[in-house]
Amino acid sequence: MSNNKYRILIVEDEENIRDFVETVLEMNGYQVMTAATCEQGMTMFASHNPDLVILDLGLPDRDGMDMIEEIRKSFITPVIVLSARLAESDKVKALDMGANDYIAKPFGTAELMARIRATLRNARYNAAARVSPEGVFKARDLSIDYDRRQVKINDEKISLTQTEYNIVAFLSEHSGKVMTYSSIIHAIWGMEDSGSIKRLQVNMANIRKKFGSRPGKNRYILNELGVGYRMIDGE
Structure with missing residues (x-):
């Protein structure tokens, strides 16, 4: 099967490793983009929206962990860490921050390709499992x-990130019902970890700000304290 529909971003400062991984991926039919620093990587990520990121942690300008954190603020794009750091604590931290897999250097080509296929397969299943509603939802x-x-609010388009939109759409599908923090987290990110509720709260604060909500006046999404969130009933 050709993989040419998959775009993979490699963020790696060691030129020989970067060129090697790029060659292997291209031979296997993937579209490849490369970056040598964290900043370059984030720019490439924003402009090309890859299907998968292969990320080194020891980058010259910033730690690769920063890039995982930035990506996870708004995107569920899978990230595979490729690192010379062998300490279990580094591996745990990267996975806790949202990396999908962690491969230690040096690595075998066959293992790398198998991990890439598995990660893309899991991402595809997660996306397919979330069936998007159709039509238009209206409330006030x-x-x-x-x-x-x-x-839109009053026919004015509201600019949301991918994650913010997914949260709003999920709540609207269940309008009038309180959705627990846990149910929202599982629907949006597919997994729960120690930082999940904080991540959800940050996204919700951004959504409500964009919706023009003020403290004590939240017209569309209500916070049921300690339980979850509820979108007002549709028409």
Whole structure:
């Protein structure tokens, strides 16, 4: 099967490793982009929206952990860490921060390709499991066009990140019902860890700000303290 629909971003400062991984991936039919620093990597990520990131941790400008953290603020794009750091604590930290896999250097080509296939397969299953609703949701002057993934208030488009939109769409599918923190986290990220509730709260704070909510006046999404969130009933 050709993998040419998959775009993979390699962020690695060691030129020989970067060139080697790029060659192996291209021979296996993947589209490849490369970056040598964390900043370059983030720029490439933002402009090309890859399907998978292969990331070194020891980058010259910033730690690769910073890039995992930045990606996970808004995206569920799979990340495989490729690192010379062998300490279990580094591995645990990277996985806790949202990396999907961790491969220690030196590594075998066959193992790398198998891990890439498995990671992309899991990402595809997770995406397929989340069936998007169709049509338009309306509540007061809020409207959500599911087909266009577009949210408007008073006919004015609200600019949301991918994660923010997914949260809003999920709550609207269950409008009128309180959705627990846990159920939202599982629907959006597919897993729960120690930082999940904080991540959800940060995203919710951004959503409500963009929706024009003020303390004590939240017209569309209500916070049921200590339990979860509830979108107001649709029409």
